[in-house]
Amino acid sequence: MFKTLSEKIQGVIKKLKSQTKLTEDNISEIVRQIRIALLEADVNYKVVKVFIERIKKEALGKDVLKSLTPDKVFVKIVNDALTDILGGSEGLNKIFFHPLPPTIIMLVGLQGSGKTTTAAKLAYYLRNKKVMLTAADVYRPAAVDQLEVLGRSINVPVYANKNTSDVVKIIKESIAFCKKQLIDVNIIDTAGRLHIDNDMMEELVKVKKEFNPNEILLVVDSMVGQDVVNQALEFNEKLNITGVILTKLDSDARGGAALSIKEITGKPIKFAGVGEKIADFEPFYPDRMASRILGMGDIVSLVEKAQDTIDESEAKDFEKKLKKEGLDFNDLLKQFRMIKKMGTMENLLKLIPGFSKLPQIDDFDDKFKRVEAIINSMTLLERRNYHIINSSRKKRIARGSGTSVREINKLIEQLQQMNRMLKMVNNKKGKLKKFDKSMLNNIFVK
Numbered sequence: 001m002f003k004t005l006s007e008k009i010q011g012v013i014k015k016l017k018s019q020t021k022l023t024e025d026n027i028s029e030i031v032r033q034i035r036i037a038l039l040e041a042d043v044n045y046k047v048v049k050v051f052i053e054r055i056k057k058e059a060l061g062k063d064v065l066k067s068l069t070p071d072k073v074f075v076k077i078v079n080d081a082l083t084d085i086l087g088g089s090e091g092l093n094k095i096f097f098h099p100l101p102p103t104i105i106m107l108v109g110l111q112g113s114g115k116t117t118t119a120a121k122l123a124y125y126l127r128n129k130k131v132m133l134t135a136a137d138v139y140r141p142a143a144v145d146q147l148e149v150l151g152r153s154i155n156v157p158v159y160a161n162k163n164t165s166d167v168v169k170i171i172k173e174s175i176a177f178c179k180k181q182l183i184d185v186n187i188i189d190t191a192g193r194l195h196i197d198n199d200m201m202e203e204l205v206k207v208k209k210e211f212n213p214n215e216i217l218l219v220v221d222s223m224v225g226q227d228v229v230n231q232a233l234e235f236n237e238k239l240n241i242t243g244v245i246l247t248k249l250d251s252d253a254r255g256g257a258a259l260s261i262k263e264i265t266g267k268p269i270k271f272a273g274v275g276e277k278i279a280d281f282e283p284f285y286p287d288r289m290a291s292r293i294l295g296m297g298d299i300v301s302l303v304e305k306a307q308d309t310i311d312e313s314e315a316k317d318f319e320k321k322l323k324k325e326g327l328d329f330n331d332l333l334k335q336f337r338m339i340k341k342m343g344t345m346e347n348l349l350k351l352i353p354g355f356s357k358l359p360q361i362d363d364f365d366d367k368f369k370r371v372e373a374i375i376n377s378m379t380l381l382e383r384r385n386y387h388i389i390n391s392s393r394k395k396r397i398a399r400g401s402g403t404s405v406r407e408i409n410k411l412i413e414q415l416q417q418m419n420r421m422l423k424m425v426n427n428k429k430g431k432l433k434k435f436d437k438s439m440l441n442n443i444f445v446k
Contacts, residue, residue, distance in 0.1 A: 005256075005259075035048060038256075047085060055078055083290040105215040106207065115190075124154045126185055135158055136171055136189055138170070157183075226257070271284055328383060373401040389408070
């Protein structure tokens, strides 16, 4: 997401590093290049105008012009402006939960925006509560079946009534069911159309008047570009939506829709779909997203992903084992699988400040797969004790994994290096050299 925009803005700011200080001339040129980058990223022209006027005004301030580190000062100005345009830092992405359950969340949007899949993703995200999905799309063929399949895959009940096309009746029954079963959240998947029409809007307005949902979230496909803003304006005018969910944000290298919605509609982006898997769904934090665009990483999101994935008791047991015995290939395989649960290595590294610019970052996931294939081709005894892996065993492992003996030698050597480093840390002897990004490449088979 935002790949094109991020590369261009970072490239523009990089040019400032050769400048000893900010001047009106170099600010004007840099602002001009940022304006072009934003327009090429499909950001609404009104938003671009507001954004450019703000950063130009602040960059020409006396304190900024006197600064000895113009690039850092300018990054701060751009970061603050991006955060504001994306929604500010007021925590507007939170869901309002009604004190008397069930909380009713109505998802609206056009057909093809990913509404039904998003309903399941939101249910999975709210899995710490008792959640139910309601199939209220009675027009799209197999919409109910699709929601039922998704519900089963995440172990969430789906309320459906295939004997009626009365949407109000279906929702009324589902709310009664929620109260009876003490369900906390009822997520309603409503019908969409190929385009906004009066019939669809009238039905949604009727549902809103009848049930007064706690949240009305508009689901939009970020790949649509500028039309996303038009959709948001029309739905907001009729329904007064409470927020927006952007789908396929991982597929949109430009990201202009995300940069335009809040500024134009006044409604926050609450969530973003960032992949095809059910778990590829996250709250939208404007400040964190601004940091990612500028290549400053997002450590908070990385820590949250780790906390959701890592079992605390397992982590303590693993720490004890490391201190006592060191790493073996079983441990390495377990760590790889844990990291995979958090997402692709490429996306995880981009959350670490500075690592978005790491050369050959796209290769890490392929290297992961090769290492995993090698370990999977070992016997349990070989995984526990790599010292017994002789030349004949290496040839067998190479055939089984589709790799080479050289790669297996390299992997064993890397595991030995890790254990030597762990021993140095545990004994508090010697000094580890300063961590450098290039060291990451040595963790994987080249």
